[in-house]
Amino acid sequence: MSLQNPEVARSWSCVLFDLDGTLTDSAPGITHSLQQTFAEIGRPIHSEDELLAYVGPPLATTLREREDFTEAEALQALEVYRGFAEESDLVDNAVFPGVIGLLQTLKADGVPVALATSKPLSRARRVLDHFKLTDYFTFIGGASEDESRADKAEVVAYALAGLVEQGVDVSRPVMVGDRFYDVEGANANDVPTIMVEWGYGSPAEAKGAIAVVHSVDQLRSLLVGQAVAA
Structure with a gap:
């Protein structure tokens, strides 16, 4: 695990997830x-x-x-x-190992979770429904069908607004993604990003992220504070 910012250890009020390359191997x-x-x-x-x-x-x-x-x-x-x-x-898609357990942990701990993907919303919902992930999300944010809302910054803003409408505290949000688009889009909304190495980005794309993790266990430790075995 690589940490760029000591604030990574703080308590998050909500978590935003990218979809492709972060939750699913699409x-x-x-x-x-x-x-x-x-x-x-x-x-x-x-x-x-x-x-x-x-x-x-x-x-x-x-x-x-x-x-x-x-x-x-x-x-x-x-x-x-x-x-x-x-x-x-x-x-031709699959949920990455450990992701379901992580989502279960976040839900059990009462941490609100939103999806923030540039995939069109209808397709994102279909993927979540297919893999039985929908119930873990307080809000599902995606691109509009005509891609007038497709830029990651716009999608992150949309997801944050959706969480607010659900009464969620968005004062300490964190984004989890695998590409520099996730980092840039989150940073544009003053949201820090944790990068996952199992996705499709290169190490150079982690610039601007507060942490880089190579396992779901490491990610869990940064999101809910559970210890990672050595």
């Missing part, structure tokens, strides 16, 4: 759906390793930045992708 389904999408629209097909960079940020934005798509081309590709992802979201 990369196989996402990269395969992207390969199908590029084949369908007649674009060069990238390897799965190359497509890992697409996991996390809003897809339309990534297509414009990495593939030089126009706005119209990106939205068209997004619609094609969603058709393929409808199945892969559930079939």
